[in-house]
Amino acid sequence: MGHTGAAEDTAASDHASDPTPGSIRPGGRTARVREAVLRAAGDLLAEYGFAALDLAEVAARAEVGKTTVYRRWRNPAGLVADLLVDMAETSLPHSDTGSLRGDLLANARLVGKTLTDARQGRLFRAIIAAATSDDTAAAALRAFYDTRLAEWSPCVEAAVARGEVPPGTDPRAVLSAVSAPLYYRLLASGDPVDEAAVSTAATAAALAAEQGVFISGPARSTR
Template sequence: MERPGGRTARVRRAVMVATEDVIVEHGPAGIDLGDVARRAGVGRATVYRRWRTASGLIADLLADMAERSEPRARTGRLETDLLANARLVQRTLNSRRQGPIFRAVIAASTTDPECARALHDFYRTRLRTWAPCVVEAIDRGEAPPGTDPVAVITAVSAPLYYRLLLSDQRLDRRAVEQAVAVTLAGVRAGAFVVEC
């Protein structure tokens, strides 16, 4: 999808910020399209016509977040690239704004197919963005040929999301470093090699 420009981009940005505000304050169940329009300072008809439902707002919010995500690291070493990825996940999930938004969107995706599709698209985009650091590591001889780049990136972030969702602990430096160390050990042992 092409990113809209001009007034359309300003309206979308205002609606996305208003949607985030509502999610942070009330969770995804609290999204009311009229309230989002009021907060964004746009016409109700605009919000109803473009997004139609709360699920439509959440889906576009995830697309917007993927578009605005930081680019992947290019440090020249797999370990430091994976550490950069884990620290990005840590900063995002520990954020007072982004952490609650991710928890709410993940919760909504368990019962709403449109939210689930949007969440899966978001993560596919982020995994594709970071996968080249593993491909480059294979080329440098840091990872065995046939290593699955997406599985490696998933292995770094999965324990961090698990901790976010199933504990009341913030993601600390130890959790980040542990996720990277375990993933690197798996890479070196060939655990992520896909059989041809």
């Protein structure tokens, strides 16, 4: 398997002015086609990685015409971008346990469950690998995490309102501190992403937040 050839490149250039993949929400049959194509693309990414993602193979697996795939997604990076949009939209909403530590533990467990899933773990490895070499994939991955951080930021904002953490605490920094050690285990150390790792990541982030480690902006200079 390999990337698309000259014919596919021509098809992509013919539609260079088309909307960015993922920027239009389809309905009806178009929505079903999108669902089938993104499922096939995700399976192929998990099985073979980004370097082997081929639009013709995606079309075959999804039982969709090649022309449809080339016209709508244009190239493998376009598929990755739309796949990440779909993943962000279908991810679970943030928790509201009544405490920052409880919310961060729920967040850490969600991240851990995703990274240890047989399909999703391999899929994220492939997407992250794609983002290291393709600007479109990198932008899509940043947008995915922006969406997820925005979804969970109210947990930290509520903790500020309850007085659990100081005013000026940066929600993105707190949430990133939860997930970063879990991704490190997945991508670098190879250590297990187990319940102990999940609990430690959430507790460490909560303790640091309570101590004002994640205060940003003018609030930091007043401490």
